[in-house]
Amino acid sequence: MQPVMDDEEDESRADVSGEIRLPATLAGTGPLPDKAEIVIVGGGVVGLAIAYYLARRGMQDVVVIERGYLAEGASGRNGGGVRQQWSTEINIRLMQESVELCRRFAVDLGVNVWFRQGGYLFLARSTAEVARLERNIALQNRCGVATRMLDPEQAQDIVPELDLTGIVGASYNPTDGILFPWPFLWGYARQAAARGVKIFTQTAVTGLEPAIVASAAAGGTGGFTVHTPRGSIKARRVVNATGAWSPQLAKLVGVDVPTYPIRHEICSSEPLKPFLRPMVSELASGLYCSQSMRGEIVGGVTLPGHESTYAMGSTLKFLSTYARRLVRLMPILGDIKILRQWAGPYDQSPDGNPVLGPAPTHPDFFLACGFVGHGFMMAPIVGKLYAEWLTGGAPHEIFSRYRLARFTDGSGAAQPKEDFNIG
Ligand SMILES: Cc1cc2nc3c(=O)[nH]c(=O)nc-3n(C[C@H](O)[C@H](O)[C@H](O)COP(=O)(O)OP(=O)(O)OC[C@H]3O[C@@H](n4cnc5c(N)ncnc54)[C@H](O)[C@@H]3O)c2cc1C
Known part of the structure; x- marks a missing residue:
């Protein structure tokens, strides 16, 4: 029988030298x-x-x-997003604990994962989406997550580069974040x-x-x-x-x-001067983007009619759809250069x-x-x-x-x- 320890009893401290040495x-x-x-x-x-x-x-x-x-x-192959904005209590509570583990990761495991709690900003383009966000926020608040509803101008206070045309509301939780996977x-x-x-x-x-x-x-x-x-x-x-x-x-x-596997595409831009703190996500289109600690804009968009496939190729359709949605939301990104595009499989459950x-x-x-x-x-x-x-x-x-x-x-x-x- 193996000895069982509580986490608190594990006194071994991580090697925080920063060098990554993997065993043979x-x-x-x-x-x-x-x-x-x-x-x-x-x-x-x-x-x-x-x-x-x-x-x-x-x-x-x-x-x-x-x-x-x-x-x-x-x-x-993923976007490194970590959020507590969910619609069921069990997932909200799980993610509260996960965020805490992410926050301690660098110290506990001795490697910099570039975890940055810049928040998640979900944008609604319809009153039905606003109602959905409000329902979720009420539950998140009851669980102790400080998500709040914003009007479009308040969302723009957080991301001044947003084009507010068609945006009717937003939810924002400042302790959500991103990391380098x-x-x-x-x-x-x-x-x-x-x-x-x-x-x-x-x-x-x-x-x-x-x-x-x-x-x-x-x-x-x-x-x-x-x-x-x-x-x-x-x-x-x-x-x-x-x-x-x-x-x-x-x-x-x-x-x-x-x-079953569903291919999702994602891409990353040239590095830009830091300007975007939260992960921004548009409910209607599934567009999301964040700025990494290295300055790249990393993001994706939901394409209609996802194929169930293990193929990991990239498509022009993804790039053009992403570019159109991104520039509509943040026109300042119109001249951005995309440096990498790739795909990965969601393991989709029913x-x-x-x-x-x-x-x-x-x-x-x-x-x-x-x-x-x-x-x-x-x-x-x-x-x-x-x-x-x-x-x-x-x-x-x-x-x-x-x-x-x-x-x-x-x-x-x-x-x-x-x-x-x-x-
Ligand atoms: C584009 C994209 C964006 C995403 N964005 C986010 C995000 O922002 N936040 C988030 O939380 N999640 C995100 N995800 C989802 C997240 O990446 C996955 O849910 C997570 O990585 C799954 O981890 P896993 O260990 O279960 O699977 P995987 O990372 O796929 O690992 C499974 C491993 O099993 C190996 N394997 C398979 N068969 C065998 C075998 N027979 N023998 C031995 N090894 C085998 C594979 O080679 C693979 O390495 C995203 C996913 C994609 C594709």
């Missing part, structure tokens, strides 16, 4: 161990957050297996590895073989043999943190996960919320997927709560609320709907 296993070298207590498949932010928090709680017999490089999936993963990876977690990149999981020792009804404590081209590991528990590829991994044990907890037929196969367009911001708190549970703590409410069976047993339909699944 991250280069895909070294032999795989024969066995492990937990194998986490997927080296994105979700898998690495769970691994880090497991290690912090004293569980060292943990292996992370990533088929490419860390941040190869959505975690290395990549070092976030490096921080988790380095600190997990320093505490004994073995992380293997360039290693795909190609098979999951349930051990035939106990039936699911008897508790299914047999675990799995995890097969890769570099060898196999016997694992007592497996966590599926493969993002948009989670249905494929789950299929290896005959579990149906009803999420109700927009994640899929967590064990698969009903395989109690040792845990799901951590379906995070749509908000997995980065949720990863810190979900990773922490998962680790608490897997090391013997009581399961948080999210593990029953967001369980896989909600899509088949009707319980999902009875839950409050999250309708702020945007930007």
Whole structure:
């Protein structure tokens, strides 16, 4: 049995020298161990957050297996937005805790993630959107989030460059923010590895073989043999943190996960002198943009008729739609040069919320997927709560609320709907 520690008891301080030294296993070298207590498949932010928090709680017999490089999936392709403006209490409260973890990240993990709390400004172009924002604000305020409703002129006080034509209102929470995604993963990876977690990149999981020792009804404590081209590991528990590829991994044990990949495009401009503090998001078009600490304008827009695809190509249609919407909202950006454009997969779940907890037929196969367009911001708190549970703590409410069976047993339909699944 592994020792279990509270976070507060972990006295090891992070190396804050700023140098990022990753262990040799991250280069895909070294032999795989024969066995492990937990194998986490997927080296994105979700898998690495769970691994880090497991290690912090004293569980060292943990292996992370990533088929490419860390941040190869959505975690290395996203906008880095972190917000508490949601429409259900559970997501608001989760994100309050995640924001706190993001705020402490640099000190706790010893890497600068350029987290900047410049707020999130959501812009409404109709009275129906204003009513929606007002409803959400009332709930957010009850939870202790200081979001407030603004008239267009007050929104312009925050972003003077806005063209107010057609804007009828806005919501603004000053403690939402943005971060730089990549070092976030490096921080988790380095600190997990320093505490004994073995992380293997360039290693795909190609098979999951349930051990035939106990039936699911008897508790299914047999675990799995995890097969890769570099060898196999016997694992007592497996966590599926493969993002948009989670249905494929789950299929290896005959579990149906009803999420599907949706390509989202995003781009980044040349660096500009700092002028834009908040993330700005337009509800109607799904346009969002923020200015990074390096000065780039990073943003995207929702294209109608999203394809379900793993293709990661970029399109001219995205660029022209984004350019039109951005310049309508902030004409000052008319001459901006776009330097990079890329795409990544949302792991779209049917109700927009994640899929967590064990698969009903395989109690040792845990799901951590379906995070749509908000997995980065949720990863810190979900990773922490998962680790608490897997090391013997009581399961948080999210593990029953967001369980896989909600899509088949009707319980999902009875839950409050999250309708702020945007930007
Ligand atoms: C354009 C865009 C913008 C976004 N903006 C935001 C935002 O502002 N804020 C926010 O919170 N979220 C945002 N998101 C969503 C966020 O990026 C994701 O929800 C989050 O990164 C999901 O993390 P993950 O670890 O679950 O998945 P991923 O990062 O995709 O990681 C899964 C990993 O599993 C690996 N893998 C797959 N199959 C196997 C296998 N068989 N064996 C081994 N490894 C395997 C993959 O290579 C991949 O690295 C955005 C996403 C996109 C695409």
